[in-house]
Amino acid sequence: MKTRYSFGGDEHIFVEIDEEMSLEAFFKSLSMTRAISQGNIDGLLEICPANASFQIRYNPDIIAPEDILARIKAIEVEAEQAANKLDTRIIEIPVLYGDPWTYETLMRFRERHQDPEGTDLEYGARINGFSSVEEFIEAHHGSPWFVTMVGFVAGLPFMYQMVDRPRQLEVPKYLTPRTDTPKLTVGHGGCFGCIYSVRGAGGYQMFGVTPMPIYDPDQKVSHLKDFMIFFKPGDIVKFRPVERTEYDQIIEAVESGVFEPKIRNVNFSLAEFKADMDGYNRKLMEILDVSNS
Template identity: 60%
Template sequence: MTADTTARYSWGGDEHIFVELAESMSLPASIRAMAITTSLRANRPDGILEICPANASYQVRYDPDVIEPRALLKHLQDIEREIGDAGDFSLATRVVEIPVLYRDPWTTETLMRFRDRHQDPDATDIEYAARINGLAGPEEFIRAHSGSPWFTSMVGFVTGLPFMFQMVPRQRQLVVPKYLRPRTDTPKQTVGHGGCFGCIYSVRGAGGYQMFGVTPAPIYDPAQTMPDFDDFMVYFRPGDIVKFTPIDRDRYDDHVQEVEAGEYRIRSRRVDFGPKAFLDDPDGFNARLLEVLRAD
């Protein structure tokens, strides 16, 4: 695993340090941010209030009355040197199965209302995505999109929205630009894609990512009424590994009924993720990883 190991540190007022680990966003840079922030949580000095990993960076909020800023800066630099390229990092996380109704009627109706903002007004989002990625059509695109897991690099922008890198070699990643101009509407729980990032829209609202389908799985529950939200109103956590599973309309409707009855659970399993093992053999690692979901 190789990465640029020189970070750029900058101050954000009197309470924040922002650390940029790489100028370009990539899975190795995201893993390195995860490794550093995981180590920081394990060796957390008094005065650190919040730790927020992102795609190729992280930010720390601290109390300057408790920890001297330069002492915190040195602590972060020491962790950076210790982590290096994160080749020895191991993350205790979850592999999560998210069912997806691809080419659903709701995102299809929405995208058709905004074709004047799209690169290809004569195609649907998934038809366009298939074509520019050199795939035969939507079915081949769905197989590529759902055939490998995705690494959750950060959660945010909109509350509960996960950003995800596809866990394949970079030259095989699906890449699709965002809309030319953002939409003013996106259905809740839309499975979207912009640049190299997959995402799930946690709430209905504006958006610019291409829309491929919708999941019945709630990922944001501010009232915490669903069983997956006993501890927190947001389901996803940085480091979660996602497997998208195509479903048909009947299965989608069944899951919606379970949601309405307050009985739906997202299927997940605990797993240890070692980035070196993944980068040495991505396909073999992914096959072993997805076997975890099939285990009873």
């Protein structure tokens, strides 16, 4: 992959690791942004990471553009030599697929969709070659996902499916964005999954909804008291399908302040994952399935 650097006005540098999304590009971007943030660079103001790129903002009165660019390029060399390992966490996210709220919403916006006669799940199943919605849902929750970026709106995670490229689910966005999307909708656009942290406009296909809050500016939710945003780049997500009864139980537990997400710490190795994706994913699932006791 060939990194491309470009200046944005007088205060920004945009760094594109690769034109095509991949875990290799994400890991390199993550390694670089972490090294830059820890590099004690005078004049560095902000770092904004994305899926396979990032942008920095600096004060040109403190550091010259050419000087900070040279620092970043030196960090790139170090990042390429660094081991592609990451101390992170794997998180179980319950999902009510085909829920009534996203269904009501998607039916209101069928004129903006590629397939006005079906649902988003039916459309996703058909264009990905599955014979049923159930098979498509199985493929969606059957493998973990990497959180590669958090943004667009506060707390919204972009997620990249951890399977080889031919098996990755791909679904285009709506032809025209909706003006409404239910809060905590599990969506998909292109090769990326997401969870809408708040209610609002959106263009991703809607597959279901999670009862687990991921953003709370008031920090009243028990698992968000330390920080209002739950996800961070590098998190690994495993979706788990639930029925309406369990969904309602989790909602009640959240409102009562007793719900806690299922989380396990893990050391992820990109090399080991690439050597045996399915076997490595099974090991991740085994770590996640360890009893809470």
